[in-house]
Amino acid sequence: MELQEIQILLDKYLAGTASPDERIRVENWYENINPAEARFSEAQLIAVQTDMRDVLNARIRKPGRLYWSWAAAAVLCIGMGLAFYSIQVKQKKDALERTAIVNDIPPGGNNAILTLADGSKIVLNHAKAGKLNKEGNVLKKEDGLIAYTGSEEVVKTAVTYNTVTTPRGGQYAVVLADGTRVWLNAASSLKFPTSFRGRLRAVELYGEAYFEVAKNAAMPFRVISKEQTIEVLGTHFNVNTYAEEAEAKTTLMEGSVKVMNATGSAVLKPGEEAAIQHNTINKTASIQVSTALNMENAIAWKNGFFQFDNADIKTVMNQIGRWYDVTIEYENWTPNEHYTGKVPRNVNFAQALKILKLSGINFKTEGKKIIVK
Numbered sequence: 001m002e003l004q005e006i007q008i009l010l011d012k013y014l015a016g017t018a019s020p021d022e023r024i025r026v027e028n029w030y031e032n033i034n035p036a037e038a039r040f041s042e043a044q045l046i047a048v049q050t051d052m053r054d055v056l057n058a059r060i061r062k063p064g065r066l067y068w069s070w071a072a073a074a075v076l077c078i079g080m081g082l083a084f085y086s087i088q089v090k091q092k093k094d095a096l097e098r099t100a101i102v103n104d105i106p107p108g109g110n111n112a113i114l115t116l117a118d119g120s121k122i123v124l125n126h127a128k129a130g131k132l133n134k135e136g137n138v139l140k141k142e143d144g145l146i147a148y149t150g151s152e153e154v155v156k157t158a159v160t161y162n163t164v165t166t167p168r169g170g171q172y173a174v175v176l177a178d179g180t181r182v183w184l185n186a187a188s189s190l191k192f193p194t195s196f197r198g199r200l201r202a203v204e205l206y207g208e209a210y211f212e213v214a215k216n217a218a219m220p221f222r223v224i225s226k227e228q229t230i231e232v233l234g235t236h237f238n239v240n241t242y243a244e245e246a247e248a249k250t251t252l253m254e255g256s257v258k259v260m261n262a263t264g265s266a267v268l269k270p271g272e273e274a275a276i277q278h279n280t281i282n283k284t285a286s287i288q289v290s291t292a293l294n295m296e297n298a299i300a301w302k303n304g305f306f307q308f309d310n311a312d313i314k315t316v317m318n319q320i321g322r323w324y325d326v327t328i329e330y331e332n333w334t335p336n337e338h339y340t341g342k343v344p345r346n347v348n349f350a351q352a353l354k355i356l357k358l359s360g361i362n363f364k365t366e367g368k369k370i371i372v373k
Contacts (some may be wrong), residue, residue, distance in 0.1 A: 013321065016308040018304070021166050025361070031090075038196065039261070041094045048207075050162065073173055075370065083251075094104075100200060104348050104349055104350045105324050105326070105348065105350075105368070106169060106348055106349075107323065107324070107326070107345055107346050107347060107348060107349075107350035107352075108168075108169035108170055108186055108323045108324065108325070108345070109125075109169075109170070109171070110124075110125055110144050110170070110171060110172055110174070111124075111125045111166065111167060111169065111170030111171070112124045112125070112164050112165060112166045112167075112170055112171075112172035112184065113164070113165050113166065113261055114132065114138070114146065114162060114163070114164055115162060115163040115169075116133055116162055117160035117161060117162060124144075124146060124164075124172060124254075125141065125144075125162060127140050128140070129141060129142050130162045132146065135186075137149045137177075137194060137195075138162070138194070140247045140359045144173075145173050145174070145175060146172075146173075146174050147166070147174070147175035148162075148174075148175065148176055148177040148194055148195075149177070159193050159194070159195065159197060160193065160194050161191055161192065161193055161194070162191070162192060162194055163189055163190065163191045163192075164184060164189065164190050165188075166185070166186055166187065166189070166207070167186070167187065167325070168186055168187045168321070168322050168323075168325040169186060169323060169324060169325040170186055170187075171183070171184060171185055171186055171301075173182050174190070175193060176192055176196075176203070176214075177193070177195045177196055177260040177271060178196050178201055178214045178219075178221075179214035180201075180211065180212065180213045180214045180221065181211070182203075182210070182211055182212075183209060183210050183302050184207070184208075184209050185207060185208035185209065185210075185213040185301050185302075185322075186207075186322040186323050187207055187242070187322045188205070188206060188207025188208050188209060189205070189206045189207060189211060190203055190204070190205055191203060191204040191205075192204075196219065198219075199218070199219060199220075200219060200220055200222060201216070201219050201220065201221045201222065202221075202222040202224060203221075203222070203223055203224070204223075204224045204225070205223050205224070205225045205239060205241060206225065206226075206241060206244060206299070207240075207242055207270075208238070208239065208240045208241065209223075209239055209240060210236075210237075210238045210239075210299055210302045211223065211232075211235075211236065211237055211238075211239070212236050213232050213233075213234050213235055214234060214257075215233060215234025216233065217233055217235065220232065220233055221233070221234075224240060224250065225239065226241065226243075226248075227241060227248040227261060227276045227278070227285070228241075228248055228250070228259055228260060228261045228274075228276055229259075229260045229261070230250055230257050230258070230259055231257065231258045231260065232255065232256070232257045232258070233255070233256075234255060235252065235253075235255025236249060236252075236253040236254045236255060236258060237251060237252045237253060237255055237257055237268075238250070238251045238253070238254075238296075238298045238299050238302075242318070242322075243278065245278070245315070246277065246278065246314075246315075247275045247276055247277045247278060248275070248276045248278065249273055249274070249275045249276075249298075250268065250273060250274045250275075251272075251273040251292050251295065251298035251299075252268040252269065252270055252271070252272055252273065253270060253294075253295065253299070254270050254271075255270070256268065256269065258275040258336050259276075259287055261276060261285070261287060263285070263286045263287065264286070264287065265287070266287045268289065271291060271292055272289055272290065272291055273289070273291075273292045273298070274287050274288065274289050274359055275287075275288045275290070276288070289349070293309060294307075294309045296309065296310050300342070301319070301345070304344060304345050304346060305342055305343065305345055306319050306320065306323070306342070306343040306344075306345060306352075307341075307343075308329075308339050308340055308341055308342075309340050310338045310339075310340055311338060311339055311340070312336075312337070312338055312339075313337055313338075313339065313372060316339055316356070316361070317372060320352065320356070320370070321370070323345060324349045324352070325368070326349070326368045326369060326370055327368060327370070328369075328370050328372065329369060329370070329371045329372070330371070330372045331371050331372065337360075339359055339360070339361065340350040341359050342357075343355050343356070348362075353370075
């Protein structure tokens with residue numbers, strides 16, 4: 001069928017005005033679609049499936065192949081230049097859900113503050129590309145990344161420290177003076193020297209970050225947080241140290257890391273993770289090492305997603321709260337419920353909540369507060 005005919009039939013079918021013959025033609029065409037041949041992003045797929053699910057549940061009583069065919073067809077239209085919002089289906093349920101959020105909240109983005117050694121602060125998302133300090137060793141690149149050059153002038157002076165801090169609803173990436181790359185998640189901070197000297201490279205982390213450490217066997221790299229110290233020579237790993245989570249967790253992608261705390265140490269191999277229970281009374285929680293069941297979950301935030309695999313409700317909602325800068329409260333909720341799913345981080349607050357609701361999470365909203373019921 002021609003592109004224009006496809007759109008006309010989609011509109012008629014979803015509006016319930018298609019004739020029996022037109023319905024058969026559309027359904028047969030959808031069932032022969034090959035989703036692998038369509039050009040679409042994963043975020044678009046999830047968004048389309050979410051919007052289509054309500055329509056299909058209202059019109060088709062038995063789920064299965066037809067639902068996925070509809071989703072594939074809608075996504076294919078995007079690949080051909082048709083946004084799924086062009087399908088003029090406005091259901092009362094959607095309208096009520098969206099108006100429940102008085103002011104829809106956009107997703108978080110590259111937003112951070114750089115605190116220099118003299119205490120002055122630079123709002124990085126507002127700063128222009130180029131030099132950010134008088135020494136000239138801190139640069140903001142055209143892509144928004146900030147990088148430390150390790151210039152000779154800086155090396156000759158005393159060691160100074162800078163801090164990059166992301167707010168709730170922010171994230172940022174920085175290249176340290178040794179070439180190490182660090183991605184900071186929302187509500188996180190990284191304190192680091194403007195140049196590395198001596199026998200050790202050390203940084204301090206609060207929150208969550210993904211590290212790609214530059215190799216230097218003569219100068220080990222350490223990540224220091226409240227619960228633990230991680231030592232590496234050169235490797236890729238994710239560290240989650242948020243105080244509101246049940247535990248501090250380190251997940252190793254490649255290389256080798258040594259996780260240390262007051263009780264001892266453990267060496268991780270790729271595919272393993274170390275967890276330390278938060279314990280404000282007795283700070284001698286042991287290090288628990290296990291195989292990471294899903295490596296993608298640990299770095300999904302860096303790749304633009306919330307991703308959960310049998311996660312408890314607080315883990316799910318903590319991530320939502322940090323990214324959209326909203327407050328989470330609980331009302332008559334069941335603590336042993338767990339959820340599995342994937343939500344794009346580039347959608348607005350209302351769309352993210354809609355996806356969560358389809359996953360079985362019941363809540364109400366009051367401005368920038370979510371009450372999980």
